[in-house]
Amino acid sequence: MTERSEGSEHGAANPAGLRLVRLLFTVFAATAIGLLGTGGTYAFLNASASSGSTTTVTAGTAALSVVTPPQPLTGFYPGLTKRSSFEVRNDGDVQLDLRFASIAYGNSSAQLSATVAPGNCNGTPAGVPSGPIGLALDKGASAWLCLVITLPLEANNGAINQSSTVDVTIQGVQS
Amino acid sequence: MNKLVKGSIAGAAGIALLLGGAGTLASWNSSVSDAGSAATITAGTLNVAPSTTAGVWSDQVGPIADISAYRIVPGAKLTYTKTFNVTATGNNLKGTVAVTEGSITGTGAGATLAGFLEQGATFTVNGTAGSTFVAASGAQPVVVSATIEFDNGADGDENLAMGGVVNLTAFAVSVQQTV
Numbered sequence: 001m002t003e004r005s006e007g008s009e010h011g012a013a014n015p016a017g018l019r020l021v022r023l024l025f026t027v028f029a030a031t032a033i034g035l036l037g038t039g040g041t042y043a044f045l046n047a048s049a050s051s052g053s054t055t056t057v058t059a060g061t062a063a064l065s066v067v068t069p070p071q072p073l074t075g076f077y078p079g080l081t082k083r084s085s086f087e088v089r090n091d092g093d094v095q096l097d098l099r100f101a102s103i104a105y106g107n108s109s110a111q112l113s114a115t116v117a118p119g120n121c122n123g124t125p126a127g128v129p130s131g132p133i134g135l136a137l138d139k140g141a142s143a144w145l146c147l148v149i150t151l152p153l154e155a156n157n158g159a160i161n162q163s164s165t166v167d168v169t170i171q172g173v174q175s
Numbered sequence: 176m177n178k179l180v181k182g183s184i185a186g187a188a189g190i191a192l193l194l195g196g197a198g199t200l201a202s203w204n205s206s207v208s209d210a211g212s213a214a215t216i217t218a219g220t221l222n223v224a225p226s227t228t229a230g231v232w233s234d235q236v237g238p239i240a241d242i243s244a245y246r247i248v249p250g251a252k253l254t255y256t257k258t259f260n261v262t263a264t265g266n267n268l269k270g271t272v273a274v275t276e277g278s279i280t281g282t283g284a285g286a287t288l289a290g291f292l293e294q295g296a297t298f299t300v301n302g303t304a305g306s307t308f309v310a311a312s313g314a315q316p317v318v319v320s321a322t323i324e325f326d327n328g329a330d331g332d333e334n335l336a337m338g339g340v341v342n343l344t345a346f347a348v349s350v351q352q353t354v
Binding site for chain 2: 044045046047048049050051052053054055056057058059060061062093094173174
């Protein structure tokens, strides 16, 4: 009975010691974590200031318009080429390289063929069938282009008395 | 017999206690204050503030007189140059300067434009390109050049940003002590 009682008291002392160790370890760990967590924040000086500038920035535009359209061309026969000048203007905010982007014929039976050349049709410019025209247009500036219309020599009789609209698209690409 | 042993043990313990205490009480001790070592220690300082001179906008061509009338296009690089004064005092104090970018926001075409704009910054400290400084007496001018670049992609890629308007909020300049 006595030995069991002493054994029991001895056995109860160890858990108390363990609890103390655990408590000390917990306090130490909490303190260490707390110190580590805050140490980085307070270790160095720092400061900041605002630039104080709030502003608005607006994007520009690229815009091209036809200010003087070409005149109607009539009286074609196979092998004949006629020209009419037209004026375009850069209404945007950037310099534009002009390109002959596309052409659409209202009546394919007319069998017309169109090209575009830089300039106002002085002389007999041949023009380009597509792609760069070879002209850069500053913002706000205008320039003359030449629409060159040809009825090819090989056109057949189906073109007789035919008429067609010619819709030329000039593209301006930022230089 | 047991009483004799117990008595002896108790007596020995008493003597031991007395010996232990006697060591402490018997030793001489003394202390003195070193009056010459008394000193005041003062912490250094680190501050940054914008100069009173207004910032200047420019692009890759030159100064911009009125940013509100400016129209940004693909390929443009706007630069906002502003001088800040860094005050850094302290032995062995050194640090770096950095920029916390402002936000760029917009709606419609402006939102598209905002997506194309990229921010950056360069620094000149005391006339030398770089972002580091050391402690010195007086204010050290730090010229901050905050950039906004409108990259130029393939033809027509940025068309949806035409006419877009973005709001640029103020950016912040920060100084940070380094090791």
